[in-house]
Amino acid sequence: MKKKKIAVTKTMQIGEVLRINPNVKDVLMGFGLHCFGCPMSQMETLEEAAAVHGVDVDLMIEKINEFLNK
Numbered sequence: 001m002k003k004k005k006i007a008v009t010k011t012m013q014i015g016e017v018l019r020i021n022p023n024v025k026d027v028l029m030g031f032g033l034h035c036f037g038c039p040m041s042q043m044e045t046l047e048e049a050a051a052v053h054g055v056d057v058d059l060m061i062e063k064i065n066e067f068l069n070k
Contacts, residue, residue, distance in 0.1 A: 006068040010057045014049060015042030020068065027067050031055045 008017055017024050018036070025036055032053050035041045041049070046064075050057035 006065065008046070008061060008064045008068065010047035010050070010061050011045055013042065014044055014046060017046065017064065018042075024064055024067060027064050028060075030063075031060050 006020060008020070014028070014033075014036075028034075028036075028049075031050070032055065033041075033049055044052075046061065047057050049055075050060055
């Protein structure tokens with residue numbers, strides 16, 4: 001059976017992505033995003049978080065999708 005491919009987008013909320021796979025936090029931490037306990041971070045989009053932290057959102061999304069689909 002073929003595994004369904006997951007496609008995370010920059011408009012998805014951090015909390016939503018972490019519900020898909022909590023281990024995505026390791027990828028996010030690699031980009032300098034560390035505040036997962038903050039309630040606001042759960043409602044922030046990946047794009048918003050990337051902007052606040054000066055991260056290339058497209059590269060971050062690419063790495064998250066690679067992680068989820070390996």
